[in-house]
Structures are given as structure tokens and as C-alpha cells.
Amino acid sequence: MSMALDTPRASLRLPSLDKAAVWIVLVVLLLLAGLASDAFFKINYLTNLVRQAAPVGITAVGVTFVMLLRGVDLSVGAIVSMSAVVCALVMDGKAENLWLGIAAASACGAAIGLANGLLIAHGKVSAFILTLGMSIVVYGLVQMGTGGTARGIVSPGFREVLNSRVGGVLPVLVIFLLVAMAIGIFLQSRTRFGRSVYLIGANPDAARLAGLPVNRVTVIAYVVSGFFAGLGGLALLARTGVSGTNPGAGMEFDVLAAVVLGGTTFAGGRGSVGATFAGVMVLFIALNLANVAGLPYAAQLTIKGLIIIAASAAHSWIGWRVSARTQQ
Amino acid sequence: MPLLQTHALTRRFPGVLALDHVDFAAEAGEVHAVCGANGAGKSTLMNLLSGTITPTSGTISVNGETVSFVSPADARDAGIAIVYQEFSSIPELTVADNIFLGREFCGRFGAIDRRAASRAAADLLGRYGISLRPDALVGSLGVADRQLVEFARALATDARILILDEPTAVLSISEQAKLFGVIRTLRERGLLVLYISHRLEEVFEIADRVSVMRDGALVATREKSALTSSELVRLMTGRDVAANTAPALLVEGRRTALKLEGISENGVPLELREGEILGLAGLVGAGRTSIAHRIAGLRPRDGFSAALFGAALPDDPARVLAAGVVYMTEDRKRDGIFAPLAVTSNATAASLDRFALGSFLRLRRERAQAGEVLRGLRLVAASLDTPIGSLSGGNQQKVLFARALLARPKVLICDEPTRGADVGAKEEIYAVLRRLAAEGVAIILISSELNEVLALSHRIAVVRHGRITAVMDNAGLDEHALLVAATGAGSKNAAA
Numbered sequence: 001m002s003m004a005l006d007t008p009r010a011s012l013r014l015p016s017l018d019k020a021a022v023w024i025v026l027v028v029l030l031l032l033a034g035l036a037s038d039a040f041f042k043i044n045y046l047t048n049l050v051r052q053a054a055p056v057g058i059t060a061v062g063v064t065f066v067m068l069l070r071g072v073d074l075s076v077g078a079i080v081s082m083s084a085v086v087c088a089l090v091m092d093g094k095a096e097n098l099w100l101g102i103a104a105a106s107a108c109g110a111a112i113g114l115a116n117g118l119l120i121a122h123g124k125v126s127a128f129i130l131t132l133g134m135s136i137v138v139y140g141l142v143q144m145g146t147g148g149t150a151r152g153i154v155s156p157g158f159r160e161v162l163n164s165r166v167g168g169v170l171p172v173l174v175i176f177l178l179v180a181m182a183i184g185i186f187l188q189s190r191t192r193f194g195r196s197v198y199l200i201g202a203n204p205d206a207a208r209l210a211g212l213p214v215n216r217v218t219v220i221a222y223v224v225s226g227f228f229a230g231l232g233g234l235a236l237l238a239r240t241g242v243s244g245t246n247p248g249a250g251m252e253f254d255v256l257a258a259v260v261l262g263g264t265t266f267a268g269g270r271g272s273v274g275a276t277f278a279g280v281m282v283l284f285i286a287l288n289l290a291n292v293a294g295l296p297y298a299a300q301l302t303i304k305g306l307i308i309i310a311a312s313a314a315h316s317w318i319g320w321r322v323s324a325r326t327q328q
Numbered sequence: 329m330p331l332l333q334t335h336a337l338t339r340r341f342p343g344v345l346a347l348d349h350v351d352f353a354a355e356a357g358e359v360h361a362v363c364g365a366n367g368a369g370k371s372t373l374m375n376l377l378s379g380t381i382t383p384t385s386g387t388i389s390v391n392g393e394t395v396s397f398v399s400p401a402d403a404r405d406a407g408i409a410i411v412y413q414e415f416s417s418i419p420e421l422t423v424a425d426n427i428f429l430g431r432e433f434c435g436r437f438g439a440i441d442r443r444a445a446s447r448a449a450a451d452l453l454g455r456y457g458i459s460l461r462p463d464a465l466v467g468s469l470g471v472a473d474r475q476l477v478e479f480a481r482a483l484a485t486d487a488r489i490l491i492l493d494e495p496t497a498v499l500s501i502s503e504q505a506k507l508f509g510v511i512r513t514l515r516e517r518g519l520l521v522l523y524i525s526h527r528l529e530e531v532f533e534i535a536d537r538v539s540v541m542r543d544g545a546l547v548a549t550r551e552k553s554a555l556t557s558s559e560l561v562r563l564m565t566g567r568d569v570a571a572n573t574a575p576a577l578l579v580e581g582r583r584t585a586l587k588l589e590g591i592s593e594n595g596v597p598l599e600l601r602e603g604e605i606l607g608l609a610g611l612v613g614a615g616r617t618s619i620a621h622r623i624a625g626l627r628p629r630d631g632f633s634a635a636l637f638g639a640a641l642p643d644d645p646a647r648v649l650a651a652g653v654v655y656m657t658e659d660r661k662r663d664g665i666f667a668p669l670a671v672t673s674n675a676t677a678a679s680l681d682r683f684a685l686g687s688f689l690r691l692r693r694e695r696a697q698a699g700e701v702l703r704g705l706r707l708v709a710a711s712l713d714t715p716i717g718s719l720s721g722g723n724q725q726k727v728l729f730a731r732a733l734l735a736r737p738k739v740l741i742c743d744e745p746t747r748g749a750d751v752g753a754k755e756e757i758y759a760v761l762r763r764l765a766a767e768g769v770a771i772i773l774i775s776s777e778l779n780e781v782l783a784l785s786h787r788i789a790v791v792r793h794g795r796i797t798a799v800m801d802n803a804g805l806d807e808h809a810l811l812v813a814a815t816g817a818g819s820k821n822a823a824a
Contacts, residue, residue, distance in 0.1 A: 093557070188690075189691075190393055190685050190689055190691070191688055191689060192684045192687055192688070192689060193687065194678055195673065195680065195689060196680070198666070198673065199666050199669065199673065199677050200668055202666035202667060202668050202669050203663065203664075203665065203666045203667065205662060205663035206662075206663045206664055206665065206666055206677070207666075207677070208645060208646075208663070209624075209626070209645060209655065209657060209663045209664075210649070210652065210677040210678040210731070211645060211646035211649040212417075212646075213646070267667045269666065269667075269669060270668045287761075305465055
């Protein structure tokens with residue numbers, strides 16, 4: 001028998017399994033990693049790990065919103081590539097173009113997101129197919145823009161600043177990631193947009209009946225996803241420099257894996273940006289462990305795929321258990 | 329010996345005795361109607377007979393042999409087939425394909441022998457007088473014909489007992505006649521047809537015998553010829569003319585809140601005053617919910633117009649809501665609750681404007697106001713952060729009430745507000761409705777529970793076929809009078 005509202009015992013309840021799952025996995029993995037290698041808990045190693053995760057992590061913030069809405073965004077890998085390439089081209093090695101390059105890259109991401117959102121909300125196109133198609137379109141545009149060779153030069157100072165460590169310890173890229181996460185968490189829990197995303201994702205029919213602007217929120221969610229992918233592209237550019245015309249290739253799958261690991265599954269309305277952060281870390285620690293164990297890249301790819309499958313199966317199993325328990 | 333018999337058949341659900349020692353018997357070659365109010369136990373009985381659920385105790389026997397069904401397949405093997413209200417045929421396939429779905433005629437190498445299937449289908453359809461072309465696409469058929477495809481599918485399993493669950497719920501009068509023709513052929517062929525329906529006029533037209541259920545028990549089985557419609561209603565409700573708790577009188581000088589034109593059969597506009605509770609009475613499928621949806625802008629108004637305090641009501645759901653007309657859904661799961669989300673988020677979903685400063689939420693204010701309203705409704709929940717999906721039906725409904733109240737309605741349309749609520753929660757919901765009306769909110773109440781409509785409404789509008797056929801002051805009305813009006817039994821059975 002449940003209690004009347006707001007009794008003191010309410011605050012003693014543990015978070016439910018579906019919310020805690022990814023954090024439990026993260027702790028277990030951290031312990032495993034600590035056992036596997038003495039170097040793991042060294043501050044440099046840890047910060048380096050988070051630094052590596054920054055491009056995927058920043059991109060995953062935006063994708064979390066889309067997936068909370070029962071959507072998906074497979075175009076983020078291409079947007080990351082586009083953002084990196086556009087940024088380097090606009091900067092053109094000149095210091096005065098620094099901010100222009102950053103703005104252009106973010107704007108490109110948001111613009112692709114806007115196109116995605118408008119077509120999905122008003123064209124009633126399947127998000128899966130549309131963003132897959134959009135990713136091919138964007139790759140094509142990038143190839144056309146660069147003529148197929150790595151071009152463009154970043155502004156002096158861009159890579160140096162982003163790759164430095166504050167006080168010699170905390171990498172600037174890690175701060176970049178944490179700020180992106182913080183913005184995501186704020187959007188998610190303190191704004192009308194964030195609340196509407198949860199409501200619409202949880203039950204679109206009820207949301208419509210409650211008078212929520214379903215189409216507008218959908219468009220904004222894809223813009224947010226594109227924008228964060230644009231930022232992810234900047235982070236990648238800072239890490240790897242001008243390294244090709246397609247540096248973000250395949251990154252959509254890392255992002256998808258991280259978001260699903262965090263518990264933001266395709267069911268909508270469940271999950272959070274915080275859990276996505278945990279998912280990102282689980283993914284990168286797992287890949288790092290595979291690396292330490294000497295597994296080749298191909299095997300790591302297989303592990304990534306298995307993680308996506310296992311995580312979504314586990315979450316739907318947990319969700320099923322939870323709903324079975326609450327059914328009358 | 330009866331073809332179908334049950335002995336002390338009992339089914340208990342947690343907290344509910346859905347079926348209580350039912351001894352039911354029906355013969356081959358009869359159309360046997362099963363009547364009863366909502367929740368009387370008809371569906372439970374049919375689900376037991378068709379193997380969808382298993383009995384808590386008691387037995388079922390077919391042709392004198394005791395059978396026990398663990399699955400619908402067992403019931404099918406025993407010759408019992410059920411046709412549900414919802415169509416389960418596949419529109420993209422032909423009639424023959426659908427009839428033998430899952431039991432395809434296979435030739436060599438496992439290829440489907442469509443010619444053999446077509447021949448067998450034609451044979452089956454002819455035997456039962458069903459005039460359908462085996463090679464017609466089901467999607468191209470009308471509703472009645474699709475219903476007949478469902479019949480044929482059931483008959484193809486060599487059923488001797490056919491259970492029809494409200495088969496005419498979606499049919500027009502002429503389509504209904506077609507269906508009845510087939511049912512009579514089935515009877516001539518010696519089948520037992522169990523016919524479940526709310527519509528008394530149909531029961532009197534097609535049935536040979538009538539069994540009446542009430543509160544999980546079988547209260548009577550009668551020959552149709554020995555039964556009048558008013559007696560049947562009395563058996564169903566279990567009450568003679570019940571004393572009606574007179575609702576508070578309308579205060580004079582209240583303005584007209586909602587005016588609906590073109591919805592009444594007699595052409596008189598329907599006016600709903602501030603503080604008035606108007607009950608919509610009618611059978612399941614009579615179109616009450618469709619009227620509510622049309623007012624709320626959830627589907628096109630189709631020839632009627634709505635005005636709120638003299639101004640035309642917009643036809644977009646969000647704008648109808650903003651204007652102060654709030655619709656509470658009858659189907660909580662489908663378009664009511666946001667199951668994984670907290671009670672608070674559920675309560676404020678329709679009034680986020682009031683809990684936001686520009687784009688930003690004012691969480692403390694939201695929590696305070698939602699908490700206040702929910703406490704006023706006496707919500708029982710672990711906390712305001714509990715996911716609504718884990719609450720009981722009655723408490724979920726209270727949260728939906730809170731959502732409606734926080735949206736500050738001028739007109740509130742409640743569709744089955746007490747569905748799934750237990751007795752205590754029901755009384756509390758009634759109290760809320762009365763209080764709202766006293767505060768001046770105009771309320772349209774849709775409920776299949778006639779006693780609920782009678783206990784709460786100032787006036788009652790009867791709905792048949794999507795239109796309002798009569799509006800009555802709720803003075804001296806009883807369930808009997810209401811059921812007669814809702815079924816149209818009065819007009820039909822005067823001659824019988």
C-alpha cells in the first residue's frame with residue numbers, strides 16, 4: 001500500500017533501476033580498469049580518457065534530446081566532418097578568423113539540424129531514413145567543397161589553447177565537454193523546451209491533447225542536435241587537426257552507443273543528459289580496456305556494436321520489468 | 329444435453345470477483361444473447377470460453393465433455409471460435425488468404441496453393457450464405473463485409489460455437505441486416521451463436537434466448553418471447569425505479585458557457601450554462617466520445633458549430649484548450665498519462681505557460697501549485713516525483729484531474745472520469761465534479777455508468793448515432809428510463 005503524498009519516507013527511496021543501471025556499470029568498469037592497469041587511476045590517464053571522449057560526448061548531448069523525443073539523428077557524424085572542414089577553411093590560418101570559423105561551424109551544424117527537423121516534423125518523414133539520407137548528402141557536400149583533399153588551416157592558437165591544460169592538469173577540452181553537458185542538463189530540466197521533449201517523447205498523443213507544440217519542439221530538438229554536433233566537430237578538429245575530408249566518419253555510431261548505454265532508448269521520454277555522460281564514459285573505458293588488452297581496431301568495432309545491442313536489450317528488459325511490476 | 333455448459337465457473341482478479349459461480353447453458357442451433365451492463369462479467373465469461381484466460385475454479389463442458397482450455401488454440405480445437413469487435417484481418421490480402429491465414433494450403437516445396445485456397449474459401453462462404461468473392465482484397469471491402477470475413481475465419485476452424493462480441497458496434501442499419509441474415513443461416517446449420525450486445529433492440533431481433541449478467545453473476549436465462557424490454561432492463565440494472573439523489577439546482581443568472589449548433593436531431597441548439605453538469609447518456613459506440621472530440625477540436629466538427637461565451641470556438645486542440653475548454657480523455661493510457669514521467673510533470677503538462685518565465689521553468693512554483701491541487705484531490709502516491717505509470721488507475725485519474733484544474737477550465741469535458749477507479753476514488757471524483765460546478769465550471773460528463781450520470785447531472789442529453797436525440801431535466805429520471813431512451817427500446821418494443 002502506498003502512502004499519502006509527501007511523507008518523509010519518500011526521500012529515502014533509492015533511484016529506480018533503469019536510472020541507476022548505467023552508473024552501476026560505470027563504477028564496475030572503473031574498478032575493472034583499475035585492476036587491469038596500475039596507470040589507470042593516474043590523473044593524467046583519466047583526464048586524457050575524458051579528453052578523447054570530448055567530440056563524441058559533446059555530440060551526444062544533442063542527440064540525447066532527439067532520442068528522448070523517440071527520434072534518432074544519424075547525420076551527426078557527417079555534421080562533425082562538415083563542421084571541422086568548414087571551420088578550418090574559414091579560419092584559413094588567420095588569427096582574426098578564429099571566431100568567424102567557430103561561428104560558421106556551429107551555424108552549419110544548426111542549419112543541417114533545422115533541415116532535418118523541418119522535414120521530420122512537417123514532412124512526416126521517418127527520422128531514421130531522413131537523417132541517414134542527410135548524412136550522405138552532407139558527406140557529398142563536404143567532398144564537393146574540399147575537392148576531396150584535406151584543405152584549410154586552423155587559426156594559430158586554436159589547437160594550442162584547446163589542447164592545453166588549466167593549471168597543467170585539467171585539459172581545456174574536458175572543460176569544453178563538461179560545459180556542454182551542463183548546458184544540456186540545464187536545457188533538459190530547467191526549460192520549457194526540455195520538459196516538452198520529455199512529455200512529447202513519453203506520449204505524443206497525450207502531448208497533443210495537452211496543447212503542446214509538438215512540431216515546433218521537434219524542429220528545435222534537431223537544431224539542438226545539429227548545433228552540438230557542430231561543437232563536436234570543433235572539438236575533433238582541436239584534437240586531430242586537419243586530418244582529412246571525413247574526420248567524423250562513423251562517429252554517429254559511437255554517439256548512438258553512448259546515448260543508448262545511458263538509458264535514453266528509442267522508447268522516448270526516458271533517459272537524461274547526465275546518463276548520456278555516464279554512457280559516453282562507459283563506452284570509452286570499454287574501448288580503452290580493449291586497447292590495453294591489445295585487441296585490434298576491427299575487434300573494437302565489433303565490441304562497439306555489441307555494446308549498442310546489449311545496452312538496448314538490457315534497458316528494454318529493465319523497462320519491461322518495471323512496467324510489469326506496476327501493471328494492475 | 330446442452331452443447332455448451334459451465335458449472336460454477338468462477339474467475340477472480342486481484343481485488344475483484346469478475347465471475348461468480350456461473351452456471352450457464354446453451355443449445356446447438358440457437359442464437360443466445362448475453363446481456364449486462366459494463367463490468368457485469370460478459371467479457372470475462374467470453375474470455376474464459378475462448379481460452380484467453382483460465383478459470384479460478386469451475387468447469388466448462390462442450391457436448392457433455394469437460395474441457396479445460398489453456399490457450400485460445402485449445403478452445404478452437406474444441407470447436408469454439410470468437411469474433412472480436414476489432415478487425416484482425418489483413419487489408420492487403422484477399423478474402424481467401426485471410427480466411428486461411430496461418431493455415432495456408434501448401435503444395436509441393438511449401439509453395440502456397442492459392443487456387444485450392446480460393447476453392448475452399450468459395451465453398452465455405454457458400455455453405456454459410458456469405459456473399460463475398462474469395463479473391464477480393466479485404467481492404468477494398470466495406471465494414472460489414474470485413475466483419476463477415478472475420479466470421480468466415482472463425483468458421484473455417486470448423487467451429488460449432490461462435491462467439492460474437494458486439495458485432496454490430498460499427499455497422500449501419502442496412503449492414504446490420506446483412507449480418508443478421510448470415511447469423512440466421514448459421515443457426516439453421518446447427519451452430520450455437522453467442523451474441524454479446526448492449527443494444528436491446530438487436531437482442532430482441534436476433535436472439536432466441538437471453539442470458540442476463542450482473543455483478544459477475546448470471547441472474548437469469550429467458551426465452552425471448554417471455555421477456556419484455558423493460559423487464560430486461562430491470563434484470564440488467566437489478567433495480568426497480570431507484571430513488572434519485574436530486575442534484576443541486578442551477579443558480580439563476582448563470583451565463584451560457586458553451587453553445588452547440590447543429591448537433592441535435594430536432595435542430596434546437598444545445599446550451600450549457602456555467603455551473604451546469606450535463607450528462608451525455610448513450611451506449612458504447614453511440615458517438616458520445618466523438619461529440620467530445622469534435623468540441624475539443626480533435627477531429628473536424630462536421631456540420632456543427634461551437635461557441636464559447638458567444639465567440640466561435642477555434643478548431644485546433646491547443647487553441648481550444650487555451651480558450652478554456654478542457655477535454656479529459658477516456659483512454660488514460662492512449663492519450664492521457666505520460667507514463668514514465670513524474671506526477672508533477674503530468675499534472676502541469678497543459679499549463680506550462682503559468683509555470684514558465686519565457687523559456688525557463690519556475691520549478692519551485694510548479695511544484696508548490698501542483699502539490700496543492702494534488703493534495704486537494706487526495707492523491708495517494710509516494711511522492712510528487714513518482715512516475716505516474718506506477719500509480720493505481722484511480723490515482724492516475726486524479727492526476728489527470730489536477731492537469732485539467734491547473735489549466736483553469738471554463739468548460740470541462742470528462743470522458744469516463746471514473747473508469748478503473750475503485751469505489752472510494754469514485755466518490756472523491758464525484759465530489760470534485762460537484763465542487764467545480766459549484767465554482768461555475770460548465771461540465772459535460774460522459775459515462776457508461778448510468779447511476780453516475782444520474783447522480784451528478786443537472787440535465788441529461790441522450791446520444792444515438794452521433795447525434796443528440798433528447799435532452800431531459802434530471803428530475804424523476806431513473807436508470808430504466810435512461811436505458812430505454814439510450815437503446816431506443818421504447819420505440820422498438822412497443823410492438824413486441
